[in-house]
Amino acid sequence: MEQVAVIGAGSFGTSLANVLADKGLQVDLYARREELVREINEQHTNRHYLPEVSIHPGVRASANLSDVLKGKKWVLIVTPSSAFRETLRAMRPHLDPEASVAHGTKGFDLETGQRMTQVMEDELPELDKSRFAVVSGPSHAEEVSQRIPTTVVVASRRQSTAEGFQDLLMTSYLRVYTNPDVIGTEVGGTLKNIIALGVGMCDGLGFGDNAKAALMTRGLTEISRLGVHLGASHLTFGGLSGVGDLIATCTSKHSRNWRAGYALGQGKPLDEVLEQMGMVVEGVRATKAAYQIAGEQGIDMPITKAIYHVLFEGLSPKAAVEELMTRRKVHEMEEVAEAVSLKWDLP
Structure with a gap:
């Protein structure tokens, strides 16, 4: 046996x-x-x-x-x-x-x-x-x-x-x-907790499905961006440890990270939220680590950056959403467009 x-x-x-x-x-x-x-x-x-x-x-x-x-x-x-x-x-x-x-x-x-x-x-x-x-x-x-x-x-x-x-x-x-793909599997499983915090904040603020879908989709782009930079396969993030784990963690009543984000969106301070949870909320530590890695490696991670500002610098969740919505204009799939030379039919 x-x-x-x-x-x-x-x-x-x-x-x-x-x-x-x-x-x-x-x-x-x-x-x-x-x-x-x-x-x-x-x-x-x-x-x-x-x-x-x-x-x-x-x-x-x-x-x-x-x-x-x-x-x-x-x-x-x-x-x-x-x-x-x-x-x-x-x-x-x-x-x-x-x-x-x-x-x-x-x-x-x-x-x-x-x-x-x-x-x-x-x-x-x-x-x-x-x-x-x-x-x-x-x-x-x-x-x-x-x-x-x-x-x-x-x-x-x-x-x-x-x-x-x-x-x-x-x-x-x-x-x-x-x-x-060990790297991609670990990165996907770690960074989805950050996005789940953000989705919870959106729900706590009373936003709708549009905001949730957008945050999850753009969050997956952000996860892939850092993962590929660290040596992961882009394909891994379309699998169980990428989009699969992201969906479960951002939408489930069992998700500690979503619940913590929801409480933050309702205006509760981080210390009080963590004390009430009574269990580890990995997304908080992951946000700090990913923010540091992105800064050192020069990786654009606007959602992670905004959530970091909420958790550790006192930015309100509502102001963080406004910050994300008013960012500079970009192509939806910047890396893909660059890699395969996507072009407009007309200027």
Whole structure:
């Protein structure tokens, strides 16, 4: 029987542990807090992150990383981006040198601007980098836990690694695709949270479907622009980790980023919003990181810039929308027009 370690007992980590246990696999789930470990093992619940969800009795929680990782050939890391590097450092002495390691963390490292697999390469130098992967796509943990049909993508530099995690995770309600574009998969999964904040603000302001559709569409252009600059394939952003995840995160009641944006649009200050959420809102950190990267790389990201000004410089959401609407005139698809020499029939 396959033995799997899941690092991180938040909503998505717990839901993936449930999926794996559903398949009859032996699953060890790492949680930092002893009280959560006891709740999962004794009551088979995780009320803070997944209320009303029953955790499979085959999931064994522990606060001891050594116990969780011992002998595991398959490891899934699902922690907030803020804790990712620290978690890897704690894991390093206990990892099997032949382990394949995938992450489901949607964010950048704020200090370095690195993607999560780049952080893995830094912090786990003994492991074969081709055994690293990322799991992404439109996959709200609440729906996965209820066995509602969901699709995700696993990206890795090595085909056998991606297909290994594909086989590991695939069920009748979780369909898994593969992709060799690690950069695009990570960038899409991270930047869509920024756009979801913006869409939430529009909804909080009482704007309609026109504004929401425009923000999502132009947001996807912005995501692609940065992703391609970093080395991603443009095609990846038309897939599950691009437009798929963007739609789910911008339109779902389960989306923390949309809910946070909605509250901001209604005039609540950021500190109060984050306190009331009680869970990590990755889009806030992603906005700061993407704003820094775009500035350093000279990438035009007007939506990210406007949301950054709202979050960190006191600009009102309404003023941010006006700022976006009155930008200089541009061609709808600037990069495409330039690349394929699109021309008007008449001047």
